[in-house]
Amino acid sequence: MKMDKTYKTRDYGNIFRLIYAMKRCTRQQIAEKLSISLPTVTHNLNLLTQRGLVYNSGAHHATGGRKANLYQCVADSRLALGIDITRRHLSLVLINLELQIVDKKRIRCAFQDSDAYFAHMGRELTEILSKNGVDGGRLLGVGVSMPVIVNSDQKSISYAEVINVGENLYERMAAHIPYPFLLFNDANSAGLAESWVSDSSGDMTYLFLSASVGGAHMTGRQLQYGANQRTGEFGHMCIVPGGRRCYCGQRGCLDAYCSAKILSDFTGGNLGAFFEALKQGDNPGYRRLFDQYMDYLAIAVKNLRMCYDSDIVLGGTVGAYMSDYIDVFRQKVAALNPFERETGYIRVCHYKTEAAAVGSAIYYINEFIGTVENQ
Ligand SMILES: [Zn+2]
Known part of the structure; x- marks a missing residue:
């Protein structure tokens, strides 16, 4: 049976995840670590390369003098945006798959649960994305972190004392964020960012x-x-x-x-x-x-x-x-x-001011890496 050139299997995702975890690896290393055949590795590497997720980053001298090609993830193939709302500041951080900060902005701006505030946030979001040439195809989603306790639906809030928020915050924000987005507790997000970066x-x-x-x-x-x-x-x-x-x-x-x-x-x-x-x-x-x-x-x-x-x-x-x-x-x-x-x-901590924003964006990076075969 001839293998369909676009057929994606679980191996496709596992190979991507292995390269992501190891930073760079050879075809042989992938075959050994995942216990799959070299032709299967090659087929999936071709697919991943065609889709712009992986690239051949050059030759590496293996022991014994033979050269082997190294494969790496394309860090900027997908990005996620983190927004951190505090009482006095609004921060936006654009990160790539390797959690590198592509761009960031921090504005002194007092939080108000008002349409004017969310419209301002929406304009800043549009500006940072267009400045970096990021369209909806490359943007995985927007994580919004706040000093509140967020319910497990990541859309409703169970406790807010540090800032005043009203009912249906998510729905009102949605009018200004035309991408998938979720709400996160600021400290949880910051912790997640530190854990990933260490x-x-x-x-x-x-x-x-x-x-x-x-x-x-x-x-x-x-x-x-x-x-x-x-x-x-x-x-x-x-x-x-x-x-x-x-x-x-x-x-x-x-x-x-x-x-x-x-x-x-x-x-x-x-x-x-x-x-x-x-x-x-x-x-x-x-x-x-x-x-x-x-x-x-x-x-x-x-x-x-x-x-x-x-x-x-x-x-x-x-x-x-x-x-x-x-x-x-x-x-x-x-x-x-x-x-x-x-x-x-x-x-x-590793991050100075942007940990919470980075952590809320990591949610989308994590989701993408975990389900890349379904994308
Ligand atoms: Zn207390």
């Missing part, structure tokens, strides 16, 4: 330290949602019984001690200015404040290590400044941990 495939706990505190827990790059989509609501763990009042109505929550506002309130809402002044070192008040901030944060990190026994990534707007202080911070956590002195499991 080389580790192990468990990861992500602490999102921004205007509000949240987080995420990932197992093998998969977000754990829990029964009510509330896994990772670390901001409302109690760290000081009867302590400061939290916006949720309770007392002593981590959010009341470790939100970015605790620091930025001293510099007119500008977190960058706080860390700049801290670095200058001439304000002992800021040093004491940040030292106390790290003391509370260390309690949270120690507790998370006890719960999950996984890597812990410090993210969000504060996490982005933690590199300079990580050694001191690790010592604080080590002093609280009864089991271990080693603190290499505490890491600083």
Whole structure:
């Protein structure tokens, strides 16, 4: 029987996924790893190449002197857009299949649940796509992350205190986003982005330290949602019984001690200015404040290590400044941990401001890679 030239099998998807995971590989490596014949590999590589998903990136010297061609994914063959909505900013990030940031924009713009705001968002979306020559054929979808708890339908919201949102938000946004789109919790999205960008495939706990505190827990790059989509609501763990009042109505929550506002309130809402002044070192008040901030944060990190026994990534707007202080911070956590002195499991985030937007776009990249044979 002659093989249909356009026939796609499960091998087609598996070959694409293997090349994606390995970054580059030879025909022989694919045949061996997937236990399929070389003619089947060749047939599917031809199909993937014709469709613009894979390319031959040149020869590689194998041991023994023979040259073998290397195949790689075409990173820009598909793109996804992530939009992050916060109280004060609107960010857009266009990423390709390899999670490289193709373009991004961050606008200072206060959130309002209004048609005018969503129309503005729609115009920014159209602009970034047309500027980069991205049409509906290459765009996989748009992920919108917000500081809200999103139901499992990714369209309705079960809890929103940080920003005010009304009913039927998704439907009202849809009028301005003419592509497939879904809503995501900001901290979950940011955690997902950090988990994908790190080389580790192990468990990861992500602490999102921004205007509000949240987080995420990932197992093998998969977000754990829990029964009510509330896994990772670390901001409302109690760290000081009867302590400061939290916006949720309770007392002593981590959010009341470790939100970015605790620091930025001293510099007119500008977190960058706080860390700049801290670095200058001439304000002992800021040093004491940040030292106390790290003391509370260390309690949270120690507790998370006890719960999950996984890597812990410090993210969000504060996490982005933690590199300079990580050694001191690790010592604080080590002093609280009864089991271990080693603190290499505490890491600083990779992304500075765009993690939530990247993570919401990753949803579409993940979906595409998982179902490429059906596209
Ligand atoms: Zn709370």
